[in-house]
Amino acid sequence: MAAGREVFIEYGFQKATISEIIKKAHTGYGTAYVHFKNKDDILIELMEDVMNRFYEIAELPFEPKSRQEAYRLIEKQVGLFLEMANKERPMMRVIEEAIRLSDDVRKNWQAIRERFIQRIAQDVAYSQKSGLARTDVDNYLIARGWFYANEMYLWEIVRNEHRFSIKDIVHNLTAMYTGGLYI
Numbered sequence: 001m002a003a004g005r006e007v008f009i010e011y012g013f014q015k016a017t018i019s020e021i022i023k024k025a026h027t028g029y030g031t032a033y034v035h036f037k038n039k040d041d042i043l044i045e046l047m048e049d050v051m052n053r054f055y056e057i058a059e060l061p062f063e064p065k066s067r068q069e070a071y072r073l074i075e076k077q078v079g080l081f082l083e084m085a086n087k088e089r090p091m092m093r094v095i096e097e098a099i100r101l102s103d104d105v106r107k108n109w110q111a112i113r114e115r116f117i118q119r120i121a122q123d124v125a126y127s128q129k130s131g132l133a134r135t136d137v138d139n140y141l142i143a144r145g146w147f148y149a150n151e152m153y154l155w156e157i158v159r160n161e162h163r164f165s166i167k168d169i170v171h172n173l174t175a176m177y178t179g180g181l182y183i
Contacts, residue, residue, distance in 0.1 A: 001049070004042040009090045013043060013098040013105075040104045043094065047105070050091050051112050057081050058116055062123045067182045070132055075174040078150060082166050085154040092158040113151070117143045124181070133181050146177055 003025035007016045018039045036042045057080040064070035085092060098105040120143035127133035153169050156162040162169065 001042075001046060004039075005046055005091065008043060008046065008094040013039075013094050014101055018042070040098070040102045043098050043102075043105060044108050046091065047095050047098075047108060047112075050088050050095070053088070054081060054084055055115070055119075057084060058119045062126065064127065064130070064132060067132055067178065070127060070182055071174060071178045074178060075170060078174055079166070079170045081150060082153060082157055082170060085157045086166065089158050089160070092154075096155060096158060113147065117147050120146055127182065132183060134183060137181070142181060149173060149177070 004021045007021045007024055010016075011020065016039060018036070021039065021042060036045070057077055060073070060077060060080075062073055062077075064073055095105070095109070099109050100106075117140070121140045124133060124139035124142050124146075128135050128139060150173065153162065153173065157166065164172075
């Protein structure tokens with residue numbers, strides 16, 4: 001897998017070849033093709049590895065007792081999420097390219113999105129049941145909007161197109177979200 005990561009980062013998704021990955025891994029074609037049918041499968045495996053680190057952030061305990069505590073927890077998660085995007089920039093660039101070029105990778109990214117959205121929806125539902133958040137809004141729809149806002153900044157950071165510090169992005173995103181949702 002390390003060889004795959006290196007080759008994808010060096011060449012990008014489109015130009016990387018399974019032959020180059022096999023050569024870098026010092027393995028045979030038979031060994032590689034037993035585990036992966038193509039380079040898309042290798043990238044999906046690498047993508048899962050990277051995204052598991054993001055999931056660890058999303059799955060941090062979230063049981064606030066006050067609006068202020070919710071704000072602190074959310075701000076921490078958003079900060080860790082966007083810092084992880086910054087840290088994983090080389091691999092995330094490859095993933096972004098592959099999402100555009102590979103149906104399999106795109107479908108996998110959609111499943112990843114959905115997993116994040118489901119987790120956020122649970123957190124929103126918890127806050128609603130605890131009397132901390134508005135109940136006139138749908139927790140799933142709020143979760144989708146919140147994830148997509150974070151995802152937009154994730155890709156801006158990956159492309160190095162963000163004009164503001166990650167700290168400022170985190171503060172403003174968190175203030176907007178908690179200000180609109182929390183009572």
